Amino acid sequence: MKVKLITTMLFLTFSVSPSLSIEVRGIVQCGDWVKARTTNSDLRIAFYNSFVGYISGIAVGSNEDILSGINNESLYLWMDNYCKNNPLSTIQEGARKKLYFELLDKIKK
Numbered sequence: 001m002k003v004k005l006i007t008t009m010l011f012l013t014f015s016v017s018p019s020l021s022i023e024v025r026g027i028v029q030c031g032d033w034v035k036a037r038t039t040n041s042d043l044r045i046a047f048y049n050s051f052v053g054y055i056s057g058i059a060v061g062s063n064e065d066i067l068s069g070i071n072n073e074s075l076y077l078w079m080d081n082y083c084k085n086n087p088l089s090t091i092q093e094g095a096r097k098k099l100y101f102e103l104l105d106k107i108k109k
Contacts, residue, residue, distance in 0.1 A: 030083035066103035
């Protein structure tokens with residue numbers, strides 16, 4: 001029952017209808033992420049903080065210790081690969097729809 005409740009809560013948390021008008025601040029486009037990472041831009045540090053804060057918030061909100069044993073550079077490299085393969089996406093979308101579940105699978109093994 002507990003697993004079913006958690007699964008339902010995660011589904012509701014991560015499945016926001018695109019028809020809803022919700023303003024989100026600090027969205028970082030993948031193109032901007034790649035450019036900042038490859039040009040050593042001053043924005044790089046702001047993007048790092050936004051990304052690590054976002055995935056940390058997801059971890060706290062889900063009550064799952066998904067970041068245990070993972071260093072930030074590994075997270076940045078993961079996002080580099082995600083953004084290169086999904087240039088029209090955002091780092092938030094990658095963290096929420098892909099990275100969270102990959103890290104969750106890793107801790108459940």
